[in-house]
Amino acid sequence: xxxxxxxxxxxxxxxxxxxxxxxxxxxxxxxxxxxxxxxxxxxxxxxxxxxxxxxxxxxxxxxxxxxxxxxxxxxxxxxxxxxxxxxxxxxxxxxxxxxxxxxxxxxxxxxx
Amino acid sequence: xxxxxxxxxxxxxxxxxxxxxxxxxxxxxxxxxxxxxxxxxxxxxxxxxxxxxxxxxxxxxxxxxxxxxxxxxxxxxxxxxxxxxxxxxxxxxxxxxxxxxxxxxxxxxxxxxxx
Numbered sequence: 640x641x642x643x644x645x646x647x648x649x650x651x652x653x654x655x656x657x658x659x660x661x662x663x664x665x666x667x668x669x670x671x672x673x674x675x676x677x678x679x680x681x682x683x684x685x686x687x688x689x690x691x692x693x694x695x696x697x698x699x700x701x702x703x704x705x706x707x708x709x710x711x712x713x714x715x716x717x718x719x720x721x722x723x724x725x726x727x728x729x730x731x732x733x734x735x736x737x738x739x740x741x742x743x744x745x746x747x748x749x750x751x
Numbered sequence: 752x753x754x755x756x757x758x759x760x761x762x763x764x765x766x767x768x769x770x771x772x773x774x775x776x777x778x779x780x781x782x783x784x785x786x787x788x789x790x791x792x793x794x795x796x797x798x799x800x801x802x803x804x805x806x807x808x809x810x811x812x813x814x815x816x817x818x819x820x821x822x823x824x825x826x827x828x829x830x831x832x833x834x835x836x837x838x839x840x841x842x843x844x845x846x847x848x849x850x851x852x853x854x855x856x857x858x859x860x861x862x863x864x865x866x
Contacts (some may be wrong), residue, residue: 643794658818672758681841681858682795697853729794739785740854742794 642666645730645743652717652724660715660746663728669733671713674697674738676727685728688713690704717748725750755844757857765865772827772860774842783845784825786816788838789859795841801825807835812836832864 643664651660663744665672670689674682684697688707702721707713714731717724727747754777764770776782778795783802787795799810806818827840842857 645794674856679858682856684844685855687853712779727792731795739797739800741797742787744794745792 640668642731643732643741643743644699645728647746650748652748655719655751657716657718658748660717660728660730660748662715662740662743663711663712664713665711666732666734666741667710668722668741669710670750671707672731672733673697673705673713673715674729674731675680676729676745679718681729683687685715708722754844755857756854757840757842757860759860760858761861761863763863763865766834767831770829770832770836770862770864772842774825774827774857776825776842776844777789777821777823778844778846780846782825783801783844784818785842785845785854786810786814786825786827788812790838790839798840800825803837813866817847832862832866834864837862837864 646661649748672687673685676682683699685703686694686697686705688694691710692709694705694707701719704716727745729745733740756775770839775825784826786798787793798814799808801808801818809815818825839859839861841859843854
């Protein structure tokens with residue numbers, strides 16, 4: 640997982656609450672990504688950012704928001720508008736457009 | 752639109768036997784292809800990638816993959832499976848859409864190596 644940290648590892652949220660997942664990297668990578676993983680499914684892209692102060696919606700952006708104010712950080716907010724937020728969330732980063740993505744250890748979010 | 756398919760949800764193989772995990776892809780341009788492995792409750796770990804060059808790509812932990820353009824496949828292989836290889840394997844394809852890079856992951860194949 641080296642160089643990318645996600646916190647917390649486990650997160651519990653009550654319905655109707657917003658929650659922010661942290662992702663930090665010290666690899667000096669320009670691009671960062673957020674994925675959602677559900678049991679029996681692959682990874683689905685939520686948001687990605689190629690450079691600071693720029694980000695793009697992925698395939699399932701509804702109910703999520705991000706910011707990229709610093710190169711090292713790409714926090715993801717799961718809003719109350721996300722109807723089914725319980726999942727495993729993975730953050731990744733890559734140096735450039737053809738480079739390998741490196742993943743953090745993930746955050747498991749459970750809505751109570 | 753780009754896509755990637757992993758036709759097998761699970762592959763079972765006896766320890767010491769060769770293993771193959773299948774992946775096919777569809778992209779509009781030249782494909783950049785990747786294999787990742789995921790152990791339970793962990794992030795994905797990079798195994799290998801193909802961008803250009805030799806069709807046989809060697810990666811971590813003794814894995815290799817063969818790029819076949821005519822069959823649009825990128826199957827993961829290992830000559831002799833270990834019990835510790837049991838994990839979830841993801842194939843991914845990278846493409847450029849609208850000037851932004853985008854990676855699409857397959858649904859994953861669970862590899863079970865039987866002692």
